[in-house]
Amino acid sequence: SQKIEQNSEALNIQEGKTATLTCNYTNYSPAYLQWYRQDPGRGPVFLLLIRENEKEKRKERLKVTFDTTLKQSLFHITASQPADSATYLCALMPSYTGGFKTIFGAGTRLFVKA
Amino acid sequence: SQTIHQWPATLVQPVGSPLSLECTVEGTSNPNLYWYRQAAGRGLQLLFYSVGIGQISSEVPQNLSASRPQDRQFILSSKKLLLSDSGFYLCAWSGRKLLDRTNGYTFGSGTRLTVV
Numbered sequence: 001s002q003k004i005e006q007n008s009e010a011l012n013i014q015e016g017k018t019a020t021l022t023c024n025y026t027n028y029s030p031a032y033l034q035w036y037r038q039d040p041g042r043g044p045v046f047l048l049l050i051r052e053n054e055k056e057k058r059k060e061r062l063k064v065t066f067d068t069t070l071k072q073s074l075f076h077i078t079a080s081q082p083a084d085s086a087t088y089l090c091a092l093m094p095s096y097t098g099g100f101k102t103i104f105g106a107g108t109r110l111f112v113k114a
Numbered sequence: 115s116q117t118i119h120q121w122p123a124t125l126v127q128p129v130g131s132p133l134s135l136e137c138t139v140e141g142t143s144n145p146n147l148y149w150y151r152q153a154a155g156r157g158l159q160l161l162f163y164s165v166g167i168g169q170i171s172s173e174v175p176q177n178l179s180a181s182r183p184q185d186r187q188f189i190l191s192s193k194k195l196l197l198s199d200s201g202f203y204l205c206a207w208s209g210r211k212l213l214d215r216t217n218g219y220t221f222g223s224g225t226r227l228t229v230v
Contacts, residue, residue, distance in 0.1 A: 051216075
């Protein structure tokens with residue numbers, strides 16, 4: 001079956017360090033991979049999208065890599081701040097669905113300590 | 115700018131009661147609309163999506179239904195709620211074209227439904 005796996009354990013890091021979150025998937029042929037931020041009790045907020053033919057994407061302190069051979073994406077937050085504390089969701093848009101059925105992982109909770 | 119409104123924010127309903135959650139989008143035309151449900155510690159589960167008025171695709175067989183009476187209005191309903199319907203319900207929109215969807219989904223603020 002199709003599956004997206006994100007580390008269910010929370011990630012605790014010190015302010016100023018780089019946070020790295022992992023997203024693994026199986027049995028997909030994703031056209032796009034997305035990352036979202038979700039704060040408690042709120043809807044997810046779109047951060048970045050990377051296409052299957054792209055290796056890396058950057059936006060300010062965020063960096064996403066996409067390895068379709070390993071079926072893995074890494075999400076990096078450099079110079080992390082306490083305000084970055086949230087749950088980060090990985091989402092795949094399989095190419096065969098025409099982009100309608102974006103599938104989300106359960107997310108990884110990030111805590112950045114001051 | 116585009117905005118999405120979802121209400122109510124919280125809802126406590128008895129088992130067997132009906133449900134109606136509403137979502138409206140402003141500032142865009144012909145959006146794709148989605149209903150997701152998020153259970154604690156689980157990923158978002160796609161329930162329904164719609165590409166136009168009256169066009170609804172169901173992803174999960176259950177006692178929920180959706181309707182799109184207007185271009186920017188999406189409604190999630192149930193005739194009789196079950197305990198298992200409890201969860202965090204999220205409405206979202208995206209652009210109609212695949213290229214537009216590369217801007218990601220825009221989610222509403224969610225409805226926390228507790229069925230008692």
